Amino acid sequence: MAKAKSIQPQAGALERAWNWLTETQIWTSVFRHEAPISDRNRVLVMLSNVFLHLHPVRLKKHGVRLRYTWCMGGLSFFLFLVLTFTGVLLMFYYRPTLEYAYSDIVGLREHVPLGIMREMHRWGAHAMVITVWLHMFRVFMTGSYKPPREFNWNVGVIMLVLTLLLSFTGYLLPWDQLAIWAITVGSNMARATPFLGYEGPGASLLAIGDVQLIHAADDARFALLGGTFVGEGALLRFYVLHCVALPLVIGFLMAVHFWRVRKDGGISGPL
Amino acid sequence: MEAIKGFFNLVADPRLFFLLSVVGLVLIVWKREAFARLSVGYGLMGFLAVFFLFGMTDENFVLIIAKPDNVPIVALIFLVVFFTWYSMREAVLNDQRVAAGEDVIEKQESDRVWVWPDLVYTELIALVLCTAVLVVWSIALEAPIEQPANPANTPNPSKAPWYFLGLQEMLVYFDPWLAGVVLPSLIIVGLMAIPYIDTNPKGNGYYTFNERKAEVTLFLFGFVILWTSLIVLGTFLRGPNWNFFGPFEYWDVHKLEALNNVQLSEYLWVRGLGTALPDNILVREGIGILLSLAYVTVLPVILARTVLKGYYEKMGPTRFYVGAFLFLMMLSLPIKMFSRWLVNLKYVVSIPEWFFNI
Numbered sequence: 001m002a003k004a005k006s007i008q009p010q011a012g013a014l015e016r017a018w019n020w021l022t023e024t025q026i027w028t029s030v031f032r033h034e035a036p037i038s039d040r041n042r043v044l045v046m047l048s049n050v051f052l053h054l055h056p057v058r059l060k061k062h063g064v065r066l067r068y069t070w071c072m073g074g075l076s077f078f079l080f081l082v083l084t085f086t087g088v089l090l091m092f093y094y095r096p097t098l099e100y101a102y103s104d105i106v107g108l109r110e111h112v113p114l115g116i117m118r119e120m121h122r123w124g125a126h127a128m129v130i131t132v133w134l135h136m137f138r139v140f141m142t143g144s145y146k147p148p149r150e151f152n153w154n155v156g157v158i159m160l161v162l163t164l165l166l167s168f169t170g171y172l173l174p175w176d177q178l179a180i181w182a183i184t185v186g187s188n189m190a191r192a193t194p195f196l197g198y199e200g201p202g203a204s205l206l207a208i209g210d211v212q213l214i215h216a217a218d219d220a221r222f223a224l225l226g227g228t229f230v231g232e233g234a235l236l237r238f239y240v241l242h243c244v245a246l247p248l249v250i251g252f253l254m255a256v257h258f259w260r261v262r263k264d265g266g267i268s269g270p271l
Numbered sequence: 272m273e274a275i276k277g278f279f280n281l282v283a284d285p286r287l288f289f290l291l292s293v294v295g296l297v298l299i300v301w302k303r304e305a306f307a308r309l310s311v312g313y314g315l316m317g318f319l320a321v322f323f324l325f326g327m328t329d330e331n332f333v334l335i336i337a338k339p340d341n342v343p344i345v346a347l348i349f350l351v352v353f354f355t356w357y358s359m360r361e362a363v364l365n366d367q368r369v370a371a372g373e374d375v376i377e378k379q380e381s382d383r384v385w386v387w388p389d390l391v392y393t394e395l396i397a398l399v400l401c402t403a404v405l406v407v408w409s410i411a412l413e414a415p416i417e418q419p420a421n422p423a424n425t426p427n428p429s430k431a432p433w434y435f436l437g438l439q440e441m442l443v444y445f446d447p448w449l450a451g452v453v454l455p456s457l458i459i460v461g462l463m464a465i466p467y468i469d470t471n472p473k474g475n476g477y478y479t480f481n482e483r484k485a486e487v488t489l490f491l492f493g494f495v496i497l498w499t500s501l502i503v504l505g506t507f508l509r510g511p512n513w514n515f516f517g518p519f520e521y522w523d524v525h526k527l528e529a530l531n532n533v534q535l536s537e538y539l540w541v542r543g544l545g546t547a548l549p550d551n552i553l554v555r556e557g558i559g560i561l562l563s564l565a566y567v568t569v570l571p572v573i574l575a576r577t578v579l580k581g582y583y584e585k586m587g588p589t590r591f592y593v594g595a596f597l598f599l600m601m602l603s604l605p606i607k608m609f610s611r612w613l614v615n616l617k618y619v620v621s622i623p624e625w626f627f628n629i
């Protein structure tokens with residue numbers, strides 16, 4: 001057996017290639033500092049990278065612990081990104097009309113190679129509902145809604161509602177029996193809205209003389225469905241809400257939410 | 272075998288199911304030191320795993336559990352049980368540290384670490400794992416697609432998406448204007464109000480039970496029992512015509528359940544006083560209306576002067592009354608449940624003429 005020598009090994013081909021690469025103008029134009037293995041560069045990477053800049057540079061040890069955050073907020077956000085990505089792919093194939101909606105969904109499985117995008121989107125959506133609930137649960141159990149984080153808790157509650165609405169509006173789009181009846185059951189509730197639903201208490205009080213102001217064709221449910229039953233109007237409305245309006249709002253609120261986590265002093269901890 | 276299935280069919284009955292969950296919560300809170308033991312955690316997860324494995328041998332059980340859209344709820348059961356146990360454990364451990372004169376673990380770990388690599392790598396791993404789980408899940412389980420939409424053919428049962436089934440379950444006890452509109456809105460308002468009502472400065476940023484007993488207990492009651500377990504009930508145990516079916520029971524469309532619910536006004540006038548129902552609606556429902564009004568106006572005042580006096584003094588009138596109102600609204604569901612189960616009460620106020628039933 002050869003004896004171990006104390007001579008420095010020659011830089012291998014890989015290492016030389018790496019050194020060359022990281023000195024090219026292209027590389028240095030993208031990365032403004034060296035690898036984050038020194039303290040200085042660990043600061044720089046957080047400050048100069050747009051994807052990382054939402055993070056602080058350093059944080060309390062318990063804040064990185066899974067046992068404290070359960071990573072549920074992070075996973076909710078990640079699932080949202082997955083859903084955005086797969087959702088865009090689905091939009092390439094899907095047309096929200098009575099004529100095409102169902103067959104486009106069936107076609108996704110039959111004609112699109114490696115077609116698990118619909119599955120990723122559906123299971124991801126279910127998973128996100130669960131992670132958001134568990135995130136709320138953790139935030140409650142650590143008392144993290146207490147001052148100064150009251151407002152962020154409220155942003156969270158609104159995002160929770162939006163997450164459920166996103167799921168709900170998406171549920172209709174396959175336009176099968178499962179879809180329309182689930183939405184029918186859900187939206188029938190709106191019919192009973194006090195004052196604003198035509199089968200709600202107080203609606204009959206809203207009348208001018210003999211003319212009822214609230215009836216089946218103008219009440220809260222009608223506004224939701226764009227019709228008196230779950231039909232073409234509802235499909236289009238839910239599609240637009242699901243693909244455009246709600247994601248925009250929740251995306252905006254997420255930016256606020258993350259910003260506030262930082263501004264409220266980072267992840268909560270004992271004072 | 273059959274005996275075990277029969278036993279689970281029996282305890283899954285909404286009445287027992289609910290009662291047992293409440294007893295469970297009381298035990299968790301009361302015997303939390305024992306509950307927090309590792310063996311209990313393993314035991315719970317093991318029990319669930321065995322239960323579901325055992326269930327997979329039963330065709331009726333499989334029929335419901337393995338419906339693609341119901342699979343997440345199986346996961347939800349495991350996760351909620353696990354995290355309830357886990358957060359109580361963290362809380363108990365911290366409480367023990369405090370009792371021993373030490374700092375809570377979060378305080379002990381409050382020295383700073385670099386986000387790169389400590390946090391960034393944790394996030395990366397979480398992200399990779401999450402992607403892997405999602406991809407495997409998507410390959411293993413096809414998303415459901417049923418027959419094309421047909422407005423003329425109503426399935427039985429017709430169910431809302433699973434995350435709303437707790438609300439649909441409330442329809443058994445409340446009319447749609449309450450179960451579908453007012454109470455959900457109050458849940459949202461109530462959640463948003465939490466930070467402003469709860470002025471207890473302790474327990475901010477670490478797990479603890481002793482420093483916020485009432486808050487944690489109430490939240491567990493709302494989230495684990497009223498929200499999650501009603502979803503489980505609504506998804507797995509409600510079949511055709513929203514009748515109850517045990518987990519090992521066949522969903523028979525023709526199952527009949529005796530409907531012998533009685534209005535409060537009928538109890539009062541017909542059975543109590545032996546007269547016919549009065550024609551005047553307000554007279555007929557007067558007692559129910561007064562009771563309901565008293566529930567939200569007089570009762571909080573009484574509470575403020577008696578059992579909850581301490582809270583009233585600490586919180587001040589506004590916080591106390593808003594909090595008490597929301598609390599009583601949450602409690603109205605179990606109250607309605609028990610009055611249904613014990614005396615077959617249908618509505619406290621029943622004015623179908625105005626779509627106004629409570």
Ligand code: HEM
Nearest residue numbers: 069073074076077136144152153156157159160266267268
């Ligand atoms: C759309 C869903 C949501 C996303 C993507 C999200 C994301 C996050 C992330 C990434 C964090 C950092 C800490 C962590 O991961 O736990 C966080 C913290 C926080 N979230 Fe959310 N969240 C969402 C919904 C909610 C909800 C529903 C609530 C409460 C009702 C909430 C309240 C809070 C609060 C108070 C904090 C600060 C916690 C602390 O400092 O310990 N969020 N959120």
